[in-house]
């Protein structure tokens with residue numbers, strides 16, 4: 001079968017942050033030192049090769065960039081300073097754009113101005129929408145934050161949250177389906193029985209919740225920080241989607257608030273840690289920053305800070321009007337952060353990485369089965 005090459009593939013990847021790929025002369029040091037590289041997923045050298053040869057279709061079908069946790073060991077050991085670790089990160093951004101069925105991800109990754117414009121547009125629409133709702137249709141007063149007569153009743157915001165959550169989940173699901181097709185469905189060498197899809201499906205929640213493979217990196221700190229960030233984010237998501245009215249209730253629901261405080265502290269602490277790292281460029285993970293990394297982190301800090309301020313104004317100082325104004329400002333950060341980052345940008349990796357672990361496991365089992373009828377039993381599971 002003819003393999004088409006795209007001579008401009010490296011130029012394209014540069015828009016996603018890849019540099020110095022041409023310097024690679026394939027000594028293989030990087031794959032030798034990578035703690036996660038093993039048959040049949042040998043990386044990062046193979047991805048460098050695909051890039052140099054312009055093998056776009058192969059690159060779009062690879063799972064390997066998702067199996068990399070950017071420990072940076074390969075870049076440290078590369079004799080040509082070809083930055084294979086950063087290249088894997090750039091390929092993950094490029095793959096995110098390939099999976100995205102709307103084309104927005106491509107637009108945002110290739111132009112930070114477009115991403116910023118989208119964030120500002122969604123922020124303005126959100127602010128105008130909630131203001132209009134509060135003034136014209138909510139029937140409440142700007143001087144009342146919660147309870148009867150509230151400017152933005154928690155029950156109405158709750159309905160909005162579910163509509164937004166459902167829309168984003170549908171978009172992300174469509175992207176995940178495309179990821180499956182590109183990496184597994186269309187690959188004729190990989191014949192996965194339906195039973196394997198079902199019996200190995202537990203790998204998705206397992207890797208999503210624990211990110212256990214990340215812990216295999218030599219330094220445990222990046223895993224711990226990432227775990228704290230994801231746990232805080234998920235706690236906040238559960239609170240908002242299921243307990244928003246308890247958070248607004250008077251008297252305060254102490255348990256809901258305790259989790260809210262913990263999640264806010266986790267979000268703010270880990271985000272400030274990541275910002276400091278990127279500013280100082282202290283670790284391989286933070287040495288290179290794409291513009292989209294900054295947009296994401298700044299949005300997170302903004303959302304956490306306005307969340308704290310809104311809470312303090314209402315609960316501690318009883319300033320309902322000011323709390324309502326800050327609440328709208330908070331939603332103007334939270335909605336674009338979710339609408340832009342979850343299906344089209346940085347946050348989508350929360351879905352793609354555990355899915356990649358799952359698909360990689362299915363590939364291993366299918367390849368072992370093809371090599372020997374008894375092979376599937378002897379394959380070490382990726383779990």
Ligand code: SF4
Pocket residue numbers: 023024025026027028029030031045048074077078079080081082083084
């Ligand atoms: S990226 Fe560097 S270490 Fe890896 S094969 Fe190329 S030259 Fe060797």
Ligand code: SF4
Pocket residue numbers: 030033034035036037043044067068069070071072073074075084085088
């Ligand atoms: S950054 Fe670390 S995990 Fe990723 S390819 Fe390099 S050595 Fe492997």
